[in-house]
Amino acid sequence: MYVVLIGRPGVGKGTQAQRLVDELGLSRISTGEMLRETIRSGGEGNQKIAECIDGGNLATDDMIMELVENRLGEPEFENSCLFDGIPRTVAQAEALDELLRRRNTKIDVAVEVSADADELVARILERAKIENRADDNLKAIRQRMDVYTRSTEPILEYYRERGVLRSVDGLGTRDEVFDRIRSCIVVR
């Protein structure tokens, strides 16, 4: 089962992805987490990555796809993967399809979790009081929202055309949103 979770910053991709991992036993790739880990560990290209993330801009498609390709090669992804935060551009969606095609598999479902940007800004500012993400400030949040509209929203059409898009409401309690997403996923 290969599942893509799509949604604006703060809509709950990470929260719901972790629960789907725990309850359905899916393996997860979160490109945001991977990039933050590269920055923390001072890994290759960390300064450039930090510049992108801190300003609320996307890392390059090539760099992201290299990370994802390496990760997908690990045995835990042989039968499943939940993609959290990838793809974020049509070019990434195409590259991901190609990667999966080479492994004789494909995206089964792309779940869009949607919510009004104002509510999400409030959620992220709440999180900023507890966690210490460099991109959880108003300027970077606005940029992340704009980048989503400009670069990521077009992938909804990409998946709609391929007949795998499902959309759920991201407002409500964490449990309510989880149940909506869960109902889109059929585990084989």
Ligand code: AP5
């Ligand atoms: P990424 O880490 O993916 O961040 P994001 O998309 O901005 O989203 P967030 O992680 O902020 O939100 P989320 O949807 O996971 O929500 P969460 O569960 O945390 O990417 C960061 C950056 O990395 C990008 O800007 C880019 O620079 C780079 N990057 C990553 N992937 C890339 C790619 N593929 N290509 C290029 N660049 C890439 O929830 C938010 C808060 O709300 C939490 O505090 C949570 O507890 C709370 N919450 C969750 N659900 C609810 C609910 N139902 N009700 C109330 N509160 C809730």
Ligand code: MG
């Ligand atoms: Mg997240």
